[in-house]
Amino acid sequence: MHATPAAVAPAAGRHNAPMGNGIRMVAFDGDDTLWRSQDYFDDAQARFEQIIGGYVDLADARVAERLYAFEKANLAWFGYGVKGMALSMIEAAVEITGQRIGAADVQRIVGMAKELLRHPVELLPGIREAVADIASRHDVVLITKGDLFHQEAKVRDSGMADLFRRIEIVSEKDPGTYARLLEEFGIAAGEFVMVGNSLRSDIAPVLSLGGWGVHMPYHTTWSHEADASVDAGSTRMRSVESPAGLVPAVAEIVAAAASGAAP
Numbered sequence: 001m002h003a004t005p006a007a008v009a010p011a012a013g014r015h016n017a018p019m020g021n022g023i024r025m026v027a028f029d030g031d032d033t034l035w036r037s038q039d040y041f042d043d044a045q046a047r048f049e050q051i052i053g054g055y056v057d058l059a060d061a062r063v064a065e066r067l068y069a070f071e072k073a074n075l076a077w078f079g080y081g082v083k084g085m086a087l088s089m090i091e092a093a094v095e096i097t098g099q100r101i102g103a104a105d106v107q108r109i110v111g112m113a114k115e116l117l118r119h120p121v122e123l124l125p126g127i128r129e130a131v132a133d134i135a136s137r138h139d140v141v142l143i144t145k146g147d148l149f150h151q152e153a154k155v156r157d158s159g160m161a162d163l164f165r166r167i168e169i170v171s172e173k174d175p176g177t178y179a180r181l182l183e184e185f186g187i188a189a190g191e192f193v194m195v196g197n198s199l200r201s202d203i204a205p206v207l208s209l210g211g212w213g214v215h216m217p218y219h220t221t222w223s224h225e226a227d228a229s230v231d232a233g234s235t236r237m238r239s240v241e242s243p244a245g246l247v248p249a250v251a252e253i254v255a256a257a258a259s260g261a262a263p
């Protein structure tokens with residue numbers, strides 16, 4: 001058997017082409033797109049502040065700001081998710097209290113993390129129907145980041161795993177990660193739509209590669225995920241308020257991609 005050059009040539013360069021011939025894949029984020037997540041982190045942070053309030057005057061301590069500084073610096077060490085949050089809280093507690101934090105309070109912080117990890121999965125209202133509808137027309141995949149164990153458990157408990165052709169749990173959602181996934185999927189950026197609540201993780205990197213995005217903001221966003229610059233006028237992005245808007249937004253993108261309307 002001989003492969004002629006003509007048989008292999010057509011695919012060359014296609015993966016990196018910004019424009020495709022139409023939408024071939026729709027990807028969904030997990031946390032705060034399929035299921036609630038940030039609310040639990042916000043709760044944990046409020047309880048952390050209560051604990052710290054036993055040691056210092058909260059009005060002067062800039063607790064939220066200092067905790068966030070630890071969380072941000074620790075992303076490179078521990079990655080995203082509950083474990084990194086807990087370790088950052090312990091570090092921040094030690095520093096903010098001038099090393100006076102008691103062992104029982106450290107235990108409380110670890111207990112909060114465990115509680116967060118076993119919280120039942122709560123799907124956003126209408127999301128299952130929206131994903132099922134989109135999955136009946138397109139290949140859908142799930143791309144989520146965070147603690148591997150926790151994300152695997154949430155995917156399993158969501159009861160939605162069957163809808164996705166592939167489930168990717170990644171350590172960071174940046175242009176490099178999306179480019180690698182698109183290469184693996186054999187999909188050009190212009191044939192790809194990412195749906196998610198985070199401009200930083202779901203929308204900006206995909207737009208930068210030439211892909212499409214549907215931004216569905218959640219009512220609360222971690223400072224880190226809100227920290228992004230996105231061209232609000234991008235013709236390759238749509239914004240929706242709730243899962244009910246997803247099917248029409250994807251249909252609009254499919255039509256725009258097919259007509260070659262986007263730059």
Ligand SMILES: [Mg+2]
Nearest residue numbers: 029031032197
């Ligand atoms: Mg998210």
